Structures are given as structure tokens and as C-alpha cells.
Amino acid sequence: MAHPGPHPGMMQLVLELRQNGVADPIITAMERVPREMFVAQAFQERAFENAALPIGHHQTISQPLVVAQMTEALALNDRCKVLEIGTGSGYQSAVLAPLCRRLYTIERHKALQDEALARLQALRIHNVTTRCGDGSKGWPEQAPFDRIIVTAAAVDIPPVLVDQLAVGGIMVVPIGDEQHDQRLVKVVKLADGDTEITDLGWVRFVPFVPDDGHA
Numbered sequence: 001m002a003h004p005g006p007h008p009g010m011m012q013l014v015l016e017l018r019q020n021g022v023a024d025p026i027i028t029a030m031e032r033v034p035r036e037m038f039v040a041q042a043f044q045e046r047a048f049e050n051a052a053l054p055i056g057h058h059q060t061i062s063q064p065l066v067v068a069q070m071t072e073a074l075a076l077n078d079r080c081k082v083l084e085i086g087t088g089s090g091y092q093s094a095v096l097a098p099l100c101r102r103l104y105t106i107e108r109h110k111a112l113q114d115e116a117l118a119r120l121q122a123l124r125i126h127n128v129t130t131r132c133g134d135g136s137k138g139w140p141e142q143a144p145f146d147r148i149i150v151t152a153a154a155v156d157i158p159p160v161l162v163d164q165l166a167v168g169g170i171m172v173v174p175i176g177d178e179q180h181d182q183r184l185v186k187v188v189k190l191a192d193g194d195t196e197i198t199d200l201g202w203v204r205f206v207p208f209v210p211d212d213g214h215a
């Protein structure tokens with residue numbers, strides 16, 4: 001059977017990403033991920049809107065433009081070992097995986113982790129390791145990471161994750177409280193252990209919930 005090819009809605013989305021200044025390599029990576037696979041049946045028609053959508057458990061699949069901006073900020077290459085906190089639907093993971101050597105991704109909801117893993121397997125993405133647990137502890141056995149991406153809003157830059165970042169490594173994380181929009185922050189770890197922080201603008205994410213949280 002012939003390959004079905006990209007969904008027609010993808011063309012409009014790609015145009016919107018381009019108009020917002022997203023660079024070609026990131027556009028190509030996103031064109032290859034069928035976003036409709038990552039949203040529930042009820043939201044199929046909206047899969048290519050540039051919007052966050054519900055994925056159950058009070059969580060959302062990230063907005064495509066924000067996925068693009070975070071992916072771009074990570075400046076990935078095929079030698080990068082990457083940690084993602086907040087697997088959610090697995091959409092951001094599917095965009096990242098082909099751009100890096102290996103991706104480790106943590107999700108606190110077991111049902112979401114299982115669904116994300118099934119989607120990644122269906123897409124024959126084999127360089128992703130998933131774990132169910134509290135991402136605020138990072139993944140110490142696999143540290144250090146060249147890149148870290150947090151896809152839920154933290155109140156402050158998590159020091160544990162800075163510790164697990166390699167020197168010269170990059171972390172992107174939305175910072176702010178859950179009642180408001182947050183600032184997307186890029187953290188570069190310097191040779192002396194210090195960090196260089198760049199503000200990348202407003203974003204809106206569901207909260208990062210530590211182990212003792214109830215969300």
C-alpha cells in the first residue's frame with residue numbers, strides 16, 4: 001500500500017511555523033511527525049491547529065510553535081544525549097528523537113507514559129527510553145545530559161536538573177507559577193559550574209508537579 005503522506009492540515013501549520021520564523025531543519029523534523037496520532041479521536045480535526053489540546057489527566061499536548069521554539073533552542077546534533085521531563089502524549093519526544101542520539105523521557109502518569117511509548121513504537125522510533133516517575137529528581141543513572149527539556153512549568157530553575165546537565169549543555173524550561181503564563185528560559189551550563197540564562201519569551205504550560213503534588 002502506498003504511504004499515505006502528510007495530513008493536508010500539516011501544510012497550513014508549516015506555513016504558520018515559517019511565518020513565525022521557525023528554521024527549516026526544525027520544520028522538516030515536525031513535518032515528519034503525524035500530530036494526529038498524538039491527539040484523541042475527539043480532537044482529530046484540531047490536530048493541526050497551532051494550539052495545545054487536552055490529552056487526559058488534566059494534561060495537554062504542547063502547542064506546535066512552542067515545540068518548534070524549544071526544539072530550536074536546544075541546538076541538537078546527532079551526538080546529543082537528551083533528557084525530557086513531561087513525556088505527555090510523546091509528541092515532543094517524537095520531534096526530538098530523530099535529531100539526537102538518545103532521548104530519556106520521564107512522565108509521572110503511567111497511562112500517558114504507556115500511550116506515548118506505544119505511539120513511538122508505531123512510528124519506529126527506537127532511540128527513546130521512557131520512565132514513569134518524578135522528573136524533579138532527573139535521571140541520575142544516565143546523567144550527565146547534553147540537553148534537558150522540561151515541558152511543564154517549574155517555579156524556579158530546578159537545581160537537580162542543572163546538576164545533571166553536562167558542561168556546555170543546554171536546558172530549556174518554562175519558569176513561572178501555574179496561575180499565569182510563564183517565561184521560557186534557556187540555561188547554558190558554563191565550565192565553572194555557573195549558568196548563563198536567556199529569556200525566550202512567554203509560554204503557557206501545565207504545572208510541573210513534584211512527587212508530593214496532587215495535580
Ligand code: SAH
Nearest residue numbers: 061086088089091092108134135151208209
Ligand atoms: N511534551 C508533551 C506535553 C506534556 S504536558 C507533549 O508533547 O505532549 C506536561 C507533562 O508533564 C504532563 O503529562 C505531566 O503529567 C508531566 N509532569 C508534570 N510534572 C511532572 C513531574 N514532576 N515528573 C514527570 N512528569 C511530570
